[in-house]
Amino acid sequence: MDDFMQAAIAEAQAGLAEGGIPIGSVLVHRGVIIGRGHNRRVQQGSAILHGEMDALENAGRQSAQVYRESVLYTTLSPCAMCSGAILLYGIPKVVIGENVTFTGEEDLLRSRGVEIELLQDGTCIALMREFISQHPALWQEDIGETA
Amino acid sequence: MDDFMQAAIAEAQAGLAEGGIPIGSVLVHRGVIIGRGHNRRVQQGSAILHGEMDALENAGRQSAQVYRESVLYTTLSPCAMCSGAILLYGIPKVVIGENVTFTGEEDLLRSRGVEIELLQDGTCIALMREFISQHPALWQEDIGETA
Numbered sequence: 046m047d048d049f050m051q052a053a054i055a056e057a058q059a060g061l062a063e064g065g066i067p068i069g070s071v072l073v074h075r076g077v078i079i080g081r082g083h084n085r086r087v088q089q090g091s092a093i094l095h096g097e098m099d100a101l102e103n104a105g106r107q108s109a110q111v112y113r114e115s116v117l118y119t120t121l122s123p124c125a126m127c128s129g130a131i132l133l134y135g136i137p138k139v140v141i142g143e144n145v146t147f148t149g150e151e152d153l154l155r156s157r158g159v160e161i162e163l164l165q166d167g168t169c170i171a172l173m174r175e176f177i178s179q180h181p182a183l184w185q186e187d188i189g190e191t192a
Numbered sequence: 193m194d195d196f197m198q199a200a201i202a203e204a205q206a207g208l209a210e211g212g213i214p215i216g217s218v219l220v221h222r223g224v225i226i227g228r229g230h231n232r233r234v235q236q237g238s239a240i241l242h243g244e245m246d247a248l249e250n251a252g253r254q255s256a257q258v259y260r261e262s263v264l265y266t267t268l269s270p271c272a273m274c275s276g277a278i279l280l281y282g283i284p285k286v287v288i289g290e291n292v293t294f295t296g297e298e299d300l301l302r303s304r305g306v307e308i309e310l311l312q313d314g315t316c317i318a319l320m321r322e323f324i325s326q327h328p329a330l331w332q333e334d335i336g337e338t339a
Contacts (some may be wrong), residue, residue, distance in 0.1 A: 063290045086253065093240065093277065102240045106233065109338045129276020130240065134336040139291045150276070153300075157237070189281040 047108035049073050050142060050164060053118045056083040056096065056112050057172055063088050066180075067172040067189055068096035070119040072104045072136075074111055080104025086187055093186070096120065101134070120169040122149040124188060132157055142169030146177060147188065196220050197289060197311060200265045203230040203243065204319055210235050213327075213334055214319040215243040217266040219251045219283075221258055227251025233334055241332070244274035248281070259283050267316045269296040271335060279304055289316030290322065293324060294335065 049071055056069025060083035072080040082099025085091045094102070112134035113128050117123075122144035123131065131139060131154060140162040144151065151161055177184045185192060196218055203216025207230035219227040229246025241249070244266050259281035264270075269291035270278065278286060278301060278338045285307040291298065298308055324331045332339060 076239060090253055092251065092253055092281075098240050102238060106237055106239055106333065108333060109336045112336060113338070125276040125279035126273065127276070129272040129274070129279075132272035134239075134274075150273065179290050186253065186255060189256045189259060190258070 046083070047118075047140070048058050049078065049116070049118045050120075050140060050166065052081065053120050053142065053183075054166075054168055054172075056081055056100075057120045057169070060088070060096070061172065061176070063109060066093060066183065067176050068121045070100040070117065072097040072100045072117055074107075074115045079107070079111075079115070084187070087183070088147075090115075093126070095124060095127050097123055107134075109135060114169055116140060117151055118142075120166075121173060122147055122151060122163075123154070124149045126155050131159060138162070140164065140165045143173070145170050146173035194265075194287070194311075195315065196225065196263070196265045197267075197287060199225060199228065200243075200267050200289065201245075201313075201315055201319075203228055204267045204316070207231050207243070208236070208319065208323070213330065214265070214323050215268045217243040217247040217264065219247045219262055219264055221262045226254070226258075226262070231334070234330070240273070242271060242274050244270055245277060254281075256282060263287060265289075267313075268320060269294055269298060269310075270301070271296045272300075275301050278306060285309070287311065289294055289313045290320070292317050293320040 057067040061067035065087040066084040085094035120142035128150035204214040208214035213231040232241035267289035275297035
């Protein structure tokens with residue numbers, strides 16, 4: 046297992062331990078993690094802090110050049126919002142833990158030239174499968190779906 | 193002038209008074225403002241709190257149904273990140289103050305069925321024109337552009 050995906054999974058697990066949605070992410074610049082994050086919907090009552098957004102926020106203000114030399118790791122396929130953030134900042138590559146439990150805007154990202162590496166990692170899948178089965182309404186809220 | 197766009201402009205002006213980037217937004221549910229926000233890059237060192245994102249965050253956790261009955265007002269054409277958030281939550285309509293100084297992902301939004309109303313408001317244009325001329329590097333950072 047890639048160390049950076051392992052760090053993203055550790056973020057997801059930290060979120061789960063806090064009672065949150067188990068999705069984690071890290072932003073890696075030239076081989077160094079510059080931002081770590083996990084979904085904060087439950088913990089902070091946040092509508093925008095998905096795992097990827099939290100990692101970007103925790104990386105702080107960066108120049109466009111830094112983003113363009115970075116890779117975003119996320120345990121789950123990025124939704125429209127997180128994909129939009131990837132496009133805004135011109136992040137050239139995204140490594141995705143899994144897209145079995147949710148498939149985000151991978152096609153849009155690819156159509157704009159973003160490289161996607163999909164791991165279909167068993168730990169990532171198990172985290173989301175269990176969470177969704179136990180908290181279906183919370184999960185629907187997080188991805189803007191109606192019951 | 194529409195009262196809701198006026199409220200978004202007031203947010204932009206509040207951001208400018210704080211030394212920030214003058215972009216504001218309000219989220220309106222069935223004729224009532226449920227979230228107000230403005231760009232917080234300077235004020236909070238934030239990479240993700242564009243005006244629209246701040247309005248969504250300040251609206252708090254909402255069900256998909258609420259978003260689908262809402263209109264987002266923003267003083268400036270929404271970037272990829274903010275457009276992605278609009279798509280995530282299925283917000284059906286966006287009222288845009290202007291797209292002269294920056295044109296975001298309006299085509300993507302339209303292609304997904306989002307209704308766009310573009311005002312080309314002189315106050316919104318003047319706010320951004322003056323800001324960009326005075327702070328070009330900060331503006332480039334906010335939209336992920338290199339110098």
